[in-house]
């Protein structure tokens with residue numbers, strides 16, 4: 139290792155790294171985004187394509203990111219510049235930093251909503267009027283100009299605070315208690331939700347596909363985007379986290395556990411949301427507000443519901459922060475190296491900038507609701523651009539980089555696969571299958587086939 143590398147931080151333990159990667163993966167994407175996109179895309183068919191994307195594209199590229207990060211011990215731009223000087227692969231690095239800015243800008247808005255709900259439960263639950271119910275409450279809250287911005291600011295301040303304190307102290311410690319807590323609570327709530335009377339309809343919606351949806355290119359694009367978003371993939375979050383690993387860690391097992399946990403989390407969150415959606419007569423295609431409208435209904439119907447609501451939103455905020463921290467870390471690590479800034483300075487400046495970029499996404503639910511792109515409001519448009527385009531594009535370049543930019547023996551060695559069947563299969567997927575699949579989904583979605 140060079141002298142410079144010696145000054146970079148490292149994870150305290152292998153467990154700390156896996157937990158941090160899991161903390162990055164498990165977040166609002168599993169609960170808020172997964173349920174509303176599944177709802178909008180019609181359920182079953184989307185889910186099958188999503189699972190296929192996870193397994194055939196997501197897992198191999200996740201391994202690729204870990205491999206690159208661990209080998210390069212650099213931020214996402216520096217990694218490509220070091221490993222492939224003068225080659226165009228570095229584009230993935232710049233795309234990654236851009237994606238971090240865009241995703242965190244609107245992630246902070248939803249994170250802010252979550253804090254707002256947490257605080258409401260601190261005070262006994264959101265004050266709804268009987269006629270409008272939780273849908274009106276939600277709509278009324280997000281369309282205000284200032285209140286959502288205040289919570290978004292708080293969410294970003296917490297995120298910045300953790301990145302400010304550094305990898306080991308800030309990022310590693312948190313995940314250990316809070317994530318298992320959220321897992322237990324989501325499982326309990328899923329069990330309860332199944333008793334509300336909408337279980338049959340929900341299972342039908344989630345698990346028996348409407349076959350005609352397989353002919354809809356937008357379902358593929360959305361499923362691929364959700365897979366990348368949920369796994370924190372395609373923008374270097376996991377390159378950056380991998381870069382704090384010492385060279386003796388083994389990667390494939392870590393990759394498989396992150397992917398499994400993230401996916402199981404999303405599925406159970408779906409089983410928590412959809413039975414209640416149908417029991418309460420909510421439209422599954424209701425959009426980004428789905429969990430914020432459905433969950434309070436669950437809590438209201440539950441004994442000690444206020445306590446469950448309080449716990450749930452507390453843990454949701456914690457899960458969201460362990461994801462937002464990884465988003466901010468991508469950009470912070472880049473600015474630290476590129477401009478020789480201290481961690482503290484980079485976290486503050488970059489985090490502050492990202493908050494400002496997120497302001498229009500929040501206002502788009504109220505005073506800026508007239509601003510739309512192809513019928514999508516500002517937040518949805520940011521999300522679409524980053525999740526459905528930038529992340530898969532970044533992932534494609536990452537796959538091509540390992541598949542074609544590295545010597546085969548080198549890639550097998552760096553991945554810890556060695557020259558095994560699995561290793562060779564992995565390289566095959568990165569060389570041909572994954573980039574081609576992503577390319578086809580792109581072309582298909584703009585109507586080229």
Ligand code: PHE
Nearest residue numbers: 163165166167168367368370
């Ligand atoms: N994976 C996170 C979630 O599901 C979001 C995220 C995306 C985090 C991209 C980092 C990078 O909430």
Ligand code: NA
Nearest residue numbers: 163164167368
């Ligand atoms: Na996720």
